[in-house]
Amino acid sequence: MAKVLMKGNEAIGEAAIRAGCKNYFAYPITPQSEVAEYLSKRLPEEGGVFLQGESEVAVGYMIFGAAGAGERVMTTSSSPGISLMSEALSYIAAAQCPAVFVNIMRGGPGLGGILPSQGDYFQATKGGGHGDYHLLVLAPDGVQEAVEMTMQAFTLAEKYRNPVMIMGDGLIGQMMEPVEFPDGLKTEPTNKDDWATNGMAHRKSKKRNLVKSLFLDPTALNDNNLALKAKYAQMKKEEVQYELVNADTDYQVLITSYGTMSRVCRTAIDMLKEDGIQVAMLRPKTLFPFPEKAVFDASGKDSCQAVISIEMSMGQMVEDVERCVKGRRPVEFYGECGGDIPSPEKIIEIIKALL
Amino acid sequence: MTIDFTDIVIVAGNYGSGKTETAVNLAAACRSTGKSVAIADLDLVNPYFRTREARIPLEAMGIQVVLPDRQYLFADLPILAPAVVDILRQPADVTILDAGGDDVGVTVLASLAALLKNKPVRMLQVINAFRPFTNDVAGCLKIRKEIEASGKINITGLVSNANLMDDTSVAHIYQGYDLVKQVSAHTGLPVEFITATPEISSQLDFNRISCPVLTLDRHLLPPWKPTGARPPSHLTLKT
Known part of the structure; x- marks a missing residue:
């Protein structure tokens, strides 16, 4: 089409x-x-x-x-x-x-x-x-x-x-x-x-189905x-899905970001590259299940000095990122959530301050 | 061929047809010919990507921009600025009203009917052939009928704003133009102009097109475009 x-x-x-x-x-x-x-x-x-x-x-x-x-x-x-x-x-x-x-x-x-x-x-x-x-x-x-x-x-x-x-x-x-x-x-x-x-009309089985969320029997509730x-x-x-951007380089910083915010980060990564600064991004496509192993692996690259989660929030996904980095690298955060989306130039400023 | 509009121009069309980009660039084009120009955002329907986003470059060109009061700029409330009534009472050489999408978006025009009565009004239907519901003649005619019924005002001319944003090719412009020509043949309404970005415009065969081409700079850009990619405050003013 x-x-x-x-x-x-x-x-x-x-x-x-x-x-x-x-x-x-x-x-x-x-x-x-x-x-x-x-x-x-x-x-x-x-x-x-x-x-x-x-x-x-x-x-x-x-x-x-x-x-x-x-x-x-x-x-x-x-x-x-x-x-x-x-x-x-x-x-x-x-x-x-x-x-x-x-x-x-x-x-x-x-x-x-x-x-x-x-x-x-x-x-x-x-x-x-x-x-x-x-x-x-x-x-x-x-x-x-x-x-x-x-x-x-x-x-x-x-x-x-x-x-x-x-x-x-x-x-x-x-x-x-x-x-x-x-x-x-x-x-x-x-x-x-x-x-x-x-x-029941079209079914072969005569089993009666019941859709419910009430399980008064403790064993039944535990089983559910x-x-x-x-x-x-x-x-x-x-079901874990994610995308890695610019991760085949010796990146100094790993960004984690998703949705619209990740589009801005992508532009910032391209612009930083022109300045000779390599930055990678891990973009979760599934937020649950979270790409736990991928975040751990990507943060562990020798060249990587820091991880930063960039979000249109006051710091939410960053808690999962910290959990998955397991203390191997410092995990930073930048976010805005009034409705104005940070510009690529702003992201560049934030990244440069980390180096 | 140039666009030589005067008096009141209402830019209407189906939802997402590119009314605002068209209205903003039309304002700039009219201003470049030395006329006084006012533009009002009547889009009470769409919460994002409205005329308000182009306010600064337009005002830098000396265009009067009428928007809701600042405190309501980011509300999804149907607020019509009182200043709209003022500019209709004392119109500029060209007064452009950027209406909202579909029939609901032009409902507000009916409330301005008394002010528009007996004034020369050009009512444009903007058509993008690559949008749902206006990819064929029947769809365009249906939208026209709905807009006219709801706005209590008749459409007087057609505009093709055929585009797939960054994926637009010359072939898309021709395809959109051909559709609008067909709508024109059905309705007797003139094709007032078509739009194209400067890059595409330079590749067009003007012998194939018998109406003006409005060169269109995109003002309503997504936030991941670098600031440097945005049009400067002095727009490209070629028609």
Whole structure:
């Protein structure tokens, strides 16, 4: 298919359709409302449904309902809206249902602002809702990757029967880039007869399925948590994605950065190279599972003097970076989170100060 | 061929068609011919990438830029600056209104109807053939109808802003131009101009195009472009 020019929000909507998602429930919030706008036009053309809930709390449970019935389902929101959905996320993870959540992050905490931010890293990777669960979290750095990750998200959600979150900052949703929709990423839905409440009529097995997150028997609850734990261990083994930039050089500094912020760092790395300064970047594409070994290995290079995590937050991913560097190198941090994104020149200034 | 606009010019079109880049560059082009120019951001819909981002270079050229009050600059509230009413009462030689996208984006025009009445108004539909919903004639006609119904004002001319941003080639410009010509044939509306970056513009066969070409410098750049890549305060003013 030829390239088209799309906003990240529109492209995420189209990618969901291409992935075979026919169910989209959402509540509008800047800076992601274009997903709903786009899908409200496109989904009916595909025989799908967009329904606006009365709140994000309601939307969370509409997602749970559709997921429990074995349907491919997605919602999109932005930071405060995701907070409202966090209870449902915990329930969906506990009940082991596949669903795709998109967070186009804006500044927080509280109502914050409408400009881009990466302030929800902790919320996405460390819980958000209650209990021992994780989301599988994908972080695109542009519109094309947002398309690919949205399509992958449905497959991953079904593989693990676990909610998958796409984490984009506001700019990923708002900016336009030329995109293509690869056919190869579409997968057939998995057979859900073993667990989904998808109706007895067409099934061979007469087993009655129950979707639930309540386990009053302590052994049953412990077993469910062990089952979840095993899935997260498998994700850590099989799903880690990251990109290394300029890492085949004798770099003096290793940057860790993701999303829009990593695009700025990439420009800074190119500009520093022209000054004869080699800097590498490790860009996690999955925030959970985190590229633990890759960060450890990249920080250990003899030439590397320091690691710096650069984020549109006040210091969140840096805690995972510190954990993975294991004290081998000093780990620094630079971040801004009012909505103004640091310029490549600013990043260069920060890096030079480290040398 | 040059663009010789006067009076009020409203830049409308479907969401993401490039209205703001077009409006900003049109303002600069009109100013370069010595006319007084005012531009107002009427985009109450889109939260990012608005006229406000080009304020400094435009003001440096002596263009009057009307934006919401500073305290509301980063709000997603539908605020229409009172100064918009003022510039319509006392228009510059060229007064450009950068409307919001789709039918919802031009709703605000209906509230300005009394001020626009009996004034010479040019209402442009900007079309990018590589955007969803306007990649064929039917799509462009549908958007036109929706904009006219919602803005209570008729479109008087067409603009092709065909682009895939950095991936744009000369062939894309021709493809977009051909689509807009077809829309023109269906509607009788003139193609007022097409846009192209300076680099692409220098490669165009002008015998193939029977309308002016507005050279378009990109002002709304993503944050990873080095500051040096941004257009200087004096824009390239070739049409």
